[in-house]
Amino acid sequence: MTLNNDRRIGRYAVLLLISEDPKETKDSIERLGWRACSGKVGSMEASKVVAAIETAARKNDIVQTGLYRESHALYHAIIEALQGVTRGQVQLGSVLRTVGLRFAVVRGKPYNNSEEGEWIAVSLYGTIGAPIKGAEHETIGMGINHI
Amino acid sequence: MTLNNDRRIGRYAVLLLISEDPKETKDSIERLGWRACSGKVGSMEASKVVAAIETAARKNDIVQTGLYRESHALYHAIIEALQGVTRGQVQLGSVLRTVGLRFAVVRGKPYNNSEEGEWIAVSLYGTIGAPIKGAEHETIGMGINHI
Amino acid sequence: MTLNNDRRIGRYAVLLLISEDPKETKDSIERLGWRACSGKVGSMEASKVVAAIETAARKNDIVQTGLYRESHALYHAIIEALQGVTRGQVQLGSVLRTVGLRFAVVRGKPYNNSEEGEWIAVSLYGTIGAPIKGAEHETIGMGINHI
Amino acid sequence: MTLNNDRRIGRYAVLLLISEDPKETKDSIERLGWRACSGKVGSMEASKVVAAIETAARKNDIVQTGLYRESHALYHAIIEALQGVTRGQVQLGSVLRTVGLRFAVVRGKPYNNSEEGEWIAVSLYGTIGAPIKGAEHETIGMGINHI
Amino acid sequence: MTLNNDRRIGRYAVLLLISEDPKETKDSIERLGWRACSGKVGSMEASKVVAAIETAARKNDIVQTGLYRESHALYHAIIEALQGVTRGQVQLGSVLRTVGLRFAVVRGKPYNNSEEGEWIAVSLYGTIGAPIKGAEHETIGMGINHI
Amino acid sequence: MTLNNDRRIGRYAVLLLISEDPKETKDSIERLGWRACSGKVGSMEASKVVAAIETAARKNDIVQTGLYRESHALYHAIIEALQGVTRGQVQLGSVLRTVGLRFAVVRGKPYNNSEEGEWIAVSLYGTIGAPIKGAEHETIGMGINHI
Ligand SMILES: [Mg+2]
Ligand SMILES: [Mg+2]
Ligand SMILES: [Mg+2]
Ligand SMILES: [Mg+2]
Ligand SMILES: [Mg+2]
Numbered sequence A, B, C, D, E, F: 001m002t003l004n005n006d007r008r009i010g011r012y013a014v015l016l017l018i019s020e021d022p023k024e025t026k027d028s029i030e031r032l033g034w035r036a037c038s039g040k041v042g043s044m045e046a047s048k049v050v051a052a053i054e055t056a057a058r059k060n061d062i063v064q065t066g067l068y069r070e071s072h073a074l075y076h077a078i079i080e081a082l083q084g085v086t087r088g089q090v091q092l093g094s095v096l097r098t099v100g101l102r103f104a105v106v107r108g109k110p111y112n113n114s115e116e117g118e119w120i121a122v123s124l125y126g127t128i129g130a131p132i133k134g135a136e137h138e139t140i141g142m143g144i145n146h147i
């Protein structure tokens, strides 16, 4: 069931956000026959971050609209990614901080054994800080789930 | 106090671990006159991960041995990175999981305003899972602190 | 101070919500001379869940209105029950999820030793999920406190 | 994608542990063509609780040994169930408390839409308290995941 | 049910640890007819901190040995105090840190309305840091419960 | 790097809030050449507590306005203090509770070794409880950070 080194789905999801050449990352993902999307969201509300990612994933056919199974897999991956971003409590405005994030969602088969099936990776990268321009530092998060 | 786009310390710390060409990342960091180190640690004990990073950071003069101020900055950055890795409770073996991680520590001045001084970024990337070979998925975390 | 097998207060509180025959459970509780109430609440706000349970417990004389000691016991039992429901952060709408819950509160003496006095159990059972009809799974929680 | 009222997988998993007539619950589960197992574990180490459930689920063919996808689904369901049991931090002996638990694992198709596929429910019920006989109260937890 | 200004039980518990003149605090507590004890504990294990406080509280008749009701009230007050000390996860050695603490337990009636009965306050004050002499800063915590 | 017994910055910050003679504490702080401020805030929103402390610290020149480095140090100290106050989740109104707090911020050099530089302590003391007059108990929290 080993994780294939050329199919590290989480690494691809993060590289889509921080690589010098995201186009190259996108190509690698497509060459594997996987699906991916990315986008931007800035908010003081964690729920808006969740919604932005869910909407993008549906619009880009990463997850099937109306199939809860897939939404459930995506939701937990998003929350796990948010835990990396928030480091302690999944809260933004309620503790007076805001985020400016880029996100990516990748769906593919990262394991050698094909029975391991499809997995989903959600990555987040951007800044977190006070609601004052520039009073912020970088933050990252990634969640991975079977789908 | 804006974060300088070419000095995104957290991004560099993560690229050191996942870039196609980490040598190029290392060069960029050195060109900025910053210090960085990286290493590996695998364990079922979070305390071993903390210790490995602290030891590497001291040996490579990223933080000054014997100066608590700097150890304190590093420690909190490590714990924040571990929150991304563990997503919920900073526990490994006690909830029957193990990690195989690479880590990087970067110290530099990411802000345009030089009075913002030095900051430290700790990044973690690798796998987390059951103590059974291959029963694991990727994980990432990053912590940033002023130093 | 052993917990009496026929007076398992938490089990009764949960059976009130999920048993085939809740009437039978209610009878067992009344035969012990205990007090119980149950109700329903659906919300994206955890505070509304707390309020619904507190109100029901006061209206049904499970806790004495105006006595903080009893409200305090109830409050912590509710929060503990919510931790089972939310599994990680006691948040609903702020992480874009909603609940449809039934709740029960039981007050009685579950221990053989009468000096152990009265205890309170709060149980929650229902669904948690996205604010989209059907995109939800079951959830349960229980909190127990001395009162 | 509605959750079918007669196929409430989480409710079945809990009833297996607390019903007056668990045999009846077992029969209902089997009539649906689902798989289930149950067992006991007492420990001051959360990792032992995780291991006991994983072992039982494998031995009873609830999850397929050697398929990480299924172990991953089970693992997260176990941790979610433990969050209900521990209510705050998934720790036992490290905060000087111990559990005596019964557990159940049920695998089946709880949704009307067959495309929603299989899900897994892990339930825990028993006592938590000080490592002193009788100094304990009841506790419950349930985790649900797509598998 | 107002909290009486001269009977602020939590404030007394903290003053016992940090006041210039703890003797005066002790006298005030005794003049109210309340019971109190204090002690010291240093450890990398949170369970040792819990045990030290529980033992002291029993030996000094703050709580009644063998009565779970009172142990339960004390235990939750201790854990709440530890949350202030640890600020995030109730872990010490497992995240490579250690504490040197003084603790106090006070039992009394802080409310004007005598029906509010007895409450217990647990306070902790000392240092937390790396297992290296001097690499530490101060920390405080307090838990309050009805008993 | 030992913490100097007469310069326990956290203890001073707490004494400013609970001492019989806060004037004396203030004098001791000023004799050390340190800066301190204190104030009051009551709210059901944690973000208001954060904002009140940040504003007071800036107005009283405890931290330099426009320097993110210092705001970052203060912010994390505030959140750590709030963890002591909230004991579990840094939430107030969203779990139907409110606080009435006094806060203090102290900035100074607590260590013998002058290279350890300046540190900041944030203390909180007051009451937490239901949004019903008198239905509340005391709470405390303290956060310490290098600045
Ligand atoms: Mg996982
Ligand atoms: Mg920060
Ligand atoms: Mg308890
Ligand atoms: Mg779920
Ligand atoms: Mg309380």
Ligand SMILES: [Mg+2]
Pocket: B072, B076, E137, F144, F145
């Ligand atoms: Mg610290």
